[in-house]
Amino acid sequence: MEQATEAVVQPKKALKKDKTLNIGYWKKYGVFYLMMAPALIVLIINNYIPMVGSIIAFKKITYESRSFLENFINGKWVGFDNFDYLFKTSDAWRITRNTVVYNAVFIALNVIVGVAIALMFNQMRNKRLAKFHQSVMFLPFFLSWIIIAYLVYAFLNPQLGMMNKEILPLFGAGEVEWYSDPKWWTIILPIVNVWKNIGYYVVFYLAAIIGIDKEYYEAATIDGASKWRQIRSITLPLIRPVIIVLTLLQIGKIFYADFGLFFQVTRNAGMLYDTTLVIDTYVYQGFLVTGNLGLSSAAGFYQAIVGFVIIIIANLIVRRVSKDDALF
Amino acid sequence: MATIASKKKVDDALAISRSSNFAINIFFWIYSALCIIPILLLLGVSFSDEKQVLINGYKFWPEKFSVEAYNFLVKDWRPVVESYGYSIFVTVIGTIIAVAIMSMYAYPISRRDFKHRGIFSFIMFFTILFNGGLVPFYLMYSNILGMKDNLLVLMIPLFAQAFFILVIRTFFMNSIPTELLESAKIDGAGELRTFFGIVLPLSLPVLASVGLLTTLGYWNDWFLSLLFITDDGPHTIQFRMYEALLDIQYLSSNSTAYSEIIKANPGFSMPSETARMAMAIVGVGPIIFAYPFFQRYFIAGLTVGAVKG
Numbered sequence: 098m099e100q101a102t103e104a105v106v107q108p109k110k111a112l113k114k115d116k117t118l119n120i121g122y123w124k125k126y127g128v129f130y131l132m133m134a135p136a137l138i139v140l141i142i143n144n145y146i147p148m149v150g151s152i153i154a155f156k157k158i159t160y161e162s163r164s165f166l167e168n169f170i171n172g173k174w175v176g177f178d179n180f181d182y183l184f185k186t187s188d189a190w191r192i193t194r195n196t197v198v199y200n201a202v203f204i205a206l207n208v209i210v211g212v213a214i215a216l217m218f219n220q221m222r223n224k225r226l227a228k229f230h231q232s233v234m235f236l237p238f239f240l241s242w243i244i245i246a247y248l249v250y251a252f253l254n255p256q257l258g259m260m261n262k263e264i265l266p267l268f269g270a271g272e273v274e275w276y277s278d279p280k281w282w283t284i285i286l287p288i289v290n291v292w293k294n295i296g297y298y299v300v301f302y303l304a305a306i307i308g309i310d311k312e313y314y315e316a317a318t319i320d321g322a323s324k325w326r327q328i329r330s331i332t333l334p335l336i337r338p339v340i341i342v343l344t345l346l347q348i349g350k351i352f353y354a355d356f357g358l359f360f361q362v363t364r365n366a367g368m369l370y371d372t373t374l375v376i377d378t379y380v381y382q383g384f385l386v387t388g389n390l391g392l393s394s395a396a397g398f399y400q401a402i403v404g405f406v407i408i409i410i411a412n413l414i415v416r417r418v419s420k421d422d423a424l425f
Numbered sequence: 426m427a428t429i430a431s432k433k434k435v436d437d438a439l440a441i442s443r444s445s446n447f448a449i450n451i452f453f454w455i456y457s458a459l460c461i462i463p464i465l466l467l468l469g470v471s472f473s474d475e476k477q478v479l480i481n482g483y484k485f486w487p488e489k490f491s492v493e494a495y496n497f498l499v500k501d502w503r504p505v506v507e508s509y510g511y512s513i514f515v516t517v518i519g520t521i522i523a524v525a526i527m528s529m530y531a532y533p534i535s536r537r538d539f540k541h542r543g544i545f546s547f548i549m550f551f552t553i554l555f556n557g558g559l560v561p562f563y564l565m566y567s568n569i570l571g572m573k574d575n576l577l578v579l580m581i582p583l584f585a586q587a588f589f590i591l592v593i594r595t596f597f598m599n600s601i602p603t604e605l606l607e608s609a610k611i612d613g614a615g616e617l618r619t620f621f622g623i624v625l626p627l628s629l630p631v632l633a634s635v636g637l638l639t640t641l642g643y644w645n646d647w648f649l650s651l652l653f654i655t656d657d658g659p660h661t662i663q664f665r666m667y668e669a670l671l672d673i674q675y676l677s678s679n680s681t682a683y684s685e686i687i688k689a690n691p692g693f694s695m696p697s698e699t700a701r702m703a704m705a706i707v708g709v710g711p712i713i714f715a716y717p718f719f720q721r722y723f724i725a726g727l728t729v730g731a732v733k734g
Binding site: 385 | 439440441442445446449450452453454456457459460461463464466467470478479481482483526527529530532533534536539540545548549550552553554555556557558559560561562563564565568569570581582584585590615616617620641644645646647648652663666667670671698701702705708709712713716717720723724727728
């Protein structure tokens with residue numbers, strides 16, 4: 098009996114203490130919740146409701162009511178029907194292959210070209226000139242994909258473009274129908290991507306190289322190590338963490354294509370789809386142009402889930418390499 | 426004097442040979458040219474005579490110099506000027522709101538004494554890892570919120586970007602001394618006063634970097650327009666350029682204006698190829714002029730933004 102009363106009294110005491118603490122807490126920290134409210138609302142609208150909404154991939158929507166929300170809620174659950182349909186088409190394999198292979202090529206080029214250029218910048222005797230070239234190289238990064246589409250078009254326009262009118266005749270080659278011949282785009286897209294983005298990656302690699310203590314090189318020079326040897330044995334090992342982290346971060350997004358590159362630069366030409374259609378453009382095309390809600394939402398869901406798994410794995414590896422650089 | 430001379434000697438010993446240096450220089454001059462030449466090509470075509478272009482193709486140097494294309498844009502100036510207006514509005518207002526919203530979210534989760542910082546960090550962070558995809562995103566804004574053709578839909582999606590919130594939070598945690606916050610508290614300043622009076626003024630570098638990146642994001646955005654803006658909606662400069670590349674008639678404010686031009690000048694034919702390139706030059710202008718100034722801060726921002734979880 099005594100024990101029981103004690104048990105009843107104790108929580109009461111704790112509650113009282115909690116309450117006074119609470120008043121002080123809200124007085125001090127309450128304003129924090131107000132400060133976070135706007136971003137929280139945006140995140141809910143922009144991210145969290147669509148996340149829940151992605152279950153639309155498991156529904157069949159019929160347009161009975163004028164309210165979309167009603168149609169959504171009344172939509173029949175169809176399980177994996179949309180996915181069955183998607184993976185029966187040849188598109189599923191094609192868009193997955195294009196997305197992953199292009200991204201893999203881009204990632205490799207970003208590392209190889211990026212590190213090579215950063216090394217060369219670091220070796221240049223005239224530092225001001227190096228700065229100048231770095232600035233120019235950074236320019237394409239600031240251009241929108243629309244502008245890049247214009248620039249590419251100026252070269253590839255079949256009737257008037259530089260390639261067919263000037264450059265190919267120089268080599269005695271015949272004209273190419275660039276916007277209807279898919280085979281060239283496996284080369285064009287990596288070139289355009291490197292051209293636009295390499296300045297961005299060079300920033301990180303150069304910062305890492307400049308951060309290396311000069312004494313290593315002095316000692317190596319005294320020991321008679323050649324420049325190549327120094328790069329191989331000092332520079333590359335010391336910037337290895339940066340290389341690994343930047344690369345793994347890109348690998349984390351390997352299932353997401355750059356919509357602008359694949360949509361604008363190719364001018365979304367249907368005849369090129371064999372080598373240019375990626376998951377992102379497929380979802381856009383299927384949903385907003387063809388109007389196939391089931392198929393495109395299934396493709397989007399497939400991308401979200403696989404993408405999520407890949408980024409988690411990539412991050413786990415980053416954590417093992419360099420804990421400070423892991424995303425979480 | 427002696428130390429400077431000897432330092433120079435050491436530098437010289439460390440530097441690469443003159444011939445390799447020469448080769449590297451050549452490489453970079455070529456690469457830099459490749460970065461600029463495509464833009465010069467657009468410029469050349471935009472100042473060319475339309476007929477010559479149609480016969481001989483695009484040329485770096487106009488065979489026959491002409492400002493016809495720009496005349497055409499000036500004559501029907503409304504669409505271009507309007508588009509600039511929309512782009513500037515979205516960029517300026519959007520960036521101000523976005524930086525305000527993101528820094529207000531970043532501050533509480535940067536405070537180690539705030540007991541819910543973990544959960545709110547996670548809510549923000551999870552959006553980097555997972556997203557619902559294009560279909561529900563589109564349906565949310567267009568069908569549930571009914572925001573088609575609304576300038577707000579071009580701004581809201583960039584208001585709370587998790588990556589930038591992370592960058593700002595990291596800066597708050599590493600660069601604002603806790604003692605400063607504590608002494609403000611002792612002086613009787615509330616949390617809001619501390620945030621606006623002490624934290625924000627000390628954080629100008631990171632706010633500038635995030636602001637620049639956001640500005641660039643807004644100015645160069647066309648994807649949101651592609652999704653949510655119909656033919657009658659507000660066209661930003663990027664979206665106008667996109668449509669002009671598809672179909673030159675989009676440069677005209679409307680078909681009646683276009684037919685009036687034709688009526689006024691019987692022999693008039695649209696300088697479509699050159700006008701298109703002139704449009705691109707008009708669109709790219711601000712970036713070309715602004716970028717030499719801000720790319721420095723940009724680089725600083727990128728290297729500072731080493732993010733930690």
